[in-house]
Amino acid sequence: MSEPLTAPRRAPRRYALPAAAGAGLLVALALPFYLDRFWLQAGLFAMAAAIGAIGLNLLTGATGQLSLGHAFFLAVGAYGYCALAGGDEEGLTGLGLPTAVAAAGAVLLAGLAGGLLSPIAGRLSGAYLGIATLALIFIGQHLLFNADDLTGGYNGRAVPPLELFGYRFDDSEDVLLNVPFGAAEKLWYVGLALLVAGALFARGVLRGRPGRAMNALRDHRIAAGVMGVPVARLRAGVFVLSSMYAGLAGVLLALVFQRTVPEYFGFVLSLEYLAMIVVGGLGSVAGAVLGAAFVSLLPQVFMRYSESLPLVSATGDGGVAPGEASRYLYGAAVVAVVLFLPGGLARLAPRRRTPEKKEPSDAEDAIQTQTSAHRA
Amino acid sequence: MLKTPYRHRHQHTVRRQRPRLAAVAAIAATLALTAAGCSGKANDDDAAEGDGGGSELRVGDGVTATTVPLGVLTDMTGVYATLGKSVTQAQQLYFDRFNADGGVCGRTVELTVRDHGYDPQKAVSAYTELEPEVLGFPQFIGSPYVAAVKDRIDGQDKGLVIPQAWSATLLGSENIRQIGATYDVEMINAVDFLVREGAVGKGDRIGHVYFEGDYGENALAGSEYAAEAAGLTVVGKKIKATDQDMTAQVTSLAKAEVSAVLMSAGPRQSASLAGVAAASGLDVPIVGSNPTFAPQLLETAAGPALLKNFHVSTSTLPIGSPEPGPAELAAAYGKEYPGELLDTGVIAGWSAADLFGEALQRACKAKNLTRGGVTEALLSIDSMDTGFGITHDFSDPAEPSTRESLILRPDAEAKGGMVVAEEAFTATAAADYAVGGAEG
Numbered sequence: 001m002s003e004p005l006t007a008p009r010r011a012p013r014r015y016a017l018p019a020a021a022g023a024g025l026l027v028a029l030a031l032p033f034y035l036d037r038f039w040l041q042a043g044l045f046a047m048a049a050a051i052g053a054i055g056l057n058l059l060t061g062a063t064g065q066l067s068l069g070h071a072f073f074l075a076v077g078a079y080g081y082c083a084l085a086g087g088d089e090e091g092l093t094g095l096g097l098p099t100a101v102a103a104a105g106a107v108l109l110a111g112l113a114g115g116l117l118s119p120i121a122g123r124l125s126g127a128y129l130g131i132a133t134l135a136l137i138f139i140g141q142h143l144l145f146n147a148d149d150l151t152g153g154y155n156g157r158a159v160p161p162l163e164l165f166g167y168r169f170d171d172s173e174d175v176l177l178n179v180p181f182g183a184a185e186k187l188w189y190v191g192l193a194l195l196v197a198g199a200l201f202a203r204g205v206l207r208g209r210p211g212r213a214m215n216a217l218r219d220h221r222i223a224a225g226v227m228g229v230p231v232a233r234l235r236a237g238v239f240v241l242s243s244m245y246a247g248l249a250g251v252l253l254a255l256v257f258q259r260t261v262p263e264y265f266g267f268v269l270s271l272e273y274l275a276m277i278v279v280g281g282l283g284s285v286a287g288a289v290l291g292a293a294f295v296s297l298l299p300q301v302f303m304r305y306s307e308s309l310p311l312v313s314a315t316g317d318g319g320v321a322p323g324e325a326s327r328y329l330y331g332a333a334v335v336a337v338v339l340f341l342p343g344g345l346a347r348l349a350p351r352r353r354t355p356e357k358k359e360p361s362d363a364e365d366a367i368q369t370q371t372s373a374h375r376a
Numbered sequence: 377m378l379k380t381p382y383r384h385r386h387q388h389t390v391r392r393q394r395p396r397l398a399a400v401a402a403i404a405a406t407l408a409l410t411a412a413g414c415s416g417k418a419n420d421d422d423a424a425e426g427d428g429g430g431s432e433l434r435v436g437d438g439v440t441a442t443t444v445p446l447g448v449l450t451d452m453t454g455v456y457a458t459l460g461k462s463v464t465q466a467q468q469l470y471f472d473r474f475n476a477d478g479g480v481c482g483r484t485v486e487l488t489v490r491d492h493g494y495d496p497q498k499a500v501s502a503y504t505e506l507e508p509e510v511l512g513f514p515q516f517i518g519s520p521y522v523a524a525v526k527d528r529i530d531g532q533d534k535g536l537v538i539p540q541a542w543s544a545t546l547l548g549s550e551n552i553r554q555i556g557a558t559y560d561v562e563m564i565n566a567v568d569f570l571v572r573e574g575a576v577g578k579g580d581r582i583g584h585v586y587f588e589g590d591y592g593e594n595a596l597a598g599s600e601y602a603a604e605a606a607g608l609t610v611v612g613k614k615i616k617a618t619d620q621d622m623t624a625q626v627t628s629l630a631k632a633e634v635s636a637v638l639m640s641a642g643p644r645q646s647a648s649l650a651g652v653a654a655a656s657g658l659d660v661p662i663v664g665s666n667p668t669f670a671p672q673l674l675e676t677a678a679g680p681a682l683l684k685n686f687h688v689s690t691s692t693l694p695i696g697s698p699e700p701g702p703a704e705l706a707a708a709y710g711k712e713y714p715g716e717l718l719d720t721g722v723i724a725g726w727s728a729a730d731l732f733g734e735a736l737q738r739a740c741k742a743k744n745l746t747r748g749g750v751t752e753a754l755l756s757i758d759s760m761d762t763g764f765g766i767t768h769d770f771s772d773p774a775e776p777s778t779r780e781s782l783i784l785r786p787d788a789e790a791k792g793g794m795v796v797a798e799e800a801f802t803a804t805a806a807a808d809y810a811v812g813g814a815e816g
Contacts (some may be wrong), residue, residue, distance in 0.1 A: 154589030
């Protein structure tokens with residue numbers, strides 16, 4: 001079913017995406033000079049979500065392993081950072097490490113947590129893994145609420161601001177080109193750097209041999225195994241990688257929140273991440289990023305502007321309250337995307353055909369690739 | 377699967393595409409850099425607010441020539457939806473009257489409401505959104521979220537925030553002020569009430585069912601302190617907000633032979649506890665913290681049990697009280713929002729708005745209608761009788777505004793379902809108690 005590949009017609013598309021990405025990046029670099037804190041913070045939440053969603057998309061979208069425990073690994077990242085970087089204030093345990101080390105340590109910690117679960121993750125497939133990981137959230141949240149020394153309990157614990165090469169990413173005001181830079185403006189660049197690095201790395205994974213092996217595993221486990229893909233090891237490996245992405249997202253979230261609260265890392269958060277990759281597009285980095293932006297920005301936009309919508313009454317007048325309206329709209333938007341864009345938002349963008357969207361007639365190709373890939 | 381990128385990569389004429397890419401990049405870069413100079417965020421030399429040596433009114437932080445904007449961070453779609461609605465409506469009612477009476481310094485108060493649905497991300501976002509535009513917040517539901525932005529409030533923002541929570545962990549800030557006794561003080565007074573009623577005596581056990589989190593744990597700290605002073609032993613039962621069947625707790629408390637039960641949870645848990653206890657023969661008095669009761673409970677199967685054994689320790693008169701304060705509020709609220717439930721949220725919202733209004737008036741009198749001016753004005757309020765049974769003192773941020781509690785009991789006939797069982801009092805133990813303990 002391979003469509004005719006007329007090179008000249010496709011050529012503009014090839015560069016449209018990198019060009020758009022480049023231009024988008026430049027605009028993103030300039031945004032802190034214009035947007036107010038609300039939008040920057042919303043953007044930062046979206047960036048953190050995007051990093052986490054990329055991780056989940058590697059696992060669920062590309063490898064076909066359902067995980068409901070993503071929120072747990074986010075929590076490990078967020079609280080890991082606090083515990084490693086924090087001091088002993090407020091009667092809490094903290095190692096007081098340099099914050100950059102703590103951030104890296106938190107990501108490793110999330111990876112380690114994923115690694116501990118990998119014997120399970122390597123053996124279970126699809127929905128079964130989903131059920132196994134579901135338990136993680138409940139155990140995790142119970143720990144967060146009750147391990148007071150480490151997590152601060154119900155009210156959470158304060159997040160030490162990031163400090164890189166002596167520069168603190170906190171609310172102390174620095175003025176750059178006449179624009180005051182607070183925590184949101186400074187963190188914006190950290191978030192952007194992490195997101196770009198995370199996206200490029202994931203793209204490399206997906207387009208390389210591991211990516212092909214992951215897709216083969218998703219599409220036909222037995223065939224993949226026959227071709228020499230180490231099924232259990234690959235599943236476990238992807239699970240660890242996805243946990244580390246979640247850990248990184250958790251660190252960034254913690255830095256933006258400035259306080260980690262256990263309430264946040266619940267079942268709903270895991271579902272939101274699943275919604276992100278489904279809405280954005282399964283299996284691709286762009287899909288994860290678009291989906292994350294959609295799912296985390298839309299409710300905030302609606303919340304902010306719902307008062308000015310028609311049919312929405314002021315609070316207490318008995319009509320549809322702004323908060324309710326924003327939920328209806330958000331739900332409708334998600335349904336609309338799933339209904340009309342079954343491939344996700346990523347299908348809207350002009351894109352070249354990515355290798356992970358495989359047609360049946362490509363099976364021969366795939367088999368060849370897999371065998372050569374795993375022979376080496 | 378790997379058709380295009382690999383097979384056809386080198387077949388296109390690359391040269392023709394380059395300029396377009398470069399052009400897009402260049403345009404974006406130029407836009408970004410040149411426009412940075414004229415950003416709306418850039419620090420201009422603002423016409424400095426006149427600091428006219430005391431004769432002129434200083435305004436700032438969103439206050440304009442005609443309005444004083446205030447923010448309301450509420451929950452109308454989440455777990456505290458009923459409370460959020462009552463509090464918000466009561467506050468709107470208060471400020472409508474406030475404006476009708478002439479407002480403050482010739483300006484009217486404008487409320488901007490944001491419903492965060494008890495979601496941490498939305499709550500923090502809503503605070504971030506409203507903070508630059510408003511003078512302060514007469515409502516902020518969700519003590520974890522108040523704690524989340526506490527450093528910003530105390531660090532740079534310095535706007536007055538009145539949270540609808542009574543945990544001692546929030547004490548100690550000049551800018552975050554709670555109205556009423558904290559949960560621990562409420563429980564100390566509750567134990568004192570039980571001792572004086574003769575329900576418990578030296579050597580007895582007393583059960584305490586409490587939510588995990590700062591509300592329940594703060595209350596437990598109080599009951600344990602009071603129990604030690606009175607020679608009692610507390611049998612603590614920690615529950616989650618999602619636990620609604622109290623059978624296990626009641627069975628275990630009955631086995632421990634408790635002579636009374638304290639309750640720091642939600643209304644549903646109260647109903648279950650009272651109902652199950654009555655059915656299983658554990659006929660002991662129950663005293664709850666102020667959020668443990670809702671008027672709807674009396675219509676449930678647990679109604680008779682609640683009427684017989686239940687009490688609430690709180691810092692306000694019930695809305696059904698014949699005293700002028702609650703009576704007028706109940707009438708006005710019923711007129712403005714006919715058919716709406718009259719619960720404790722109405723009083724809590726009204727009191728917070730009233731306090732904020734009083735602070736605004738004082739700030740106006742001091743010619744300083746800024747955040748700093750409001751905070752200062754609040755510190756000067758050392759005896760405020762809002763008409764709800766207790767006089768509050770806001771001069772010390774490290775102390776709750778009162779150590780008094782009233783004991784209420786359910787009454788099916790009364791508006792709001794509650795009547796006063798005992799007028800405001802302070803237990804001796806409560807007077808000596810170091811509020812908040814070691815908490816920062």
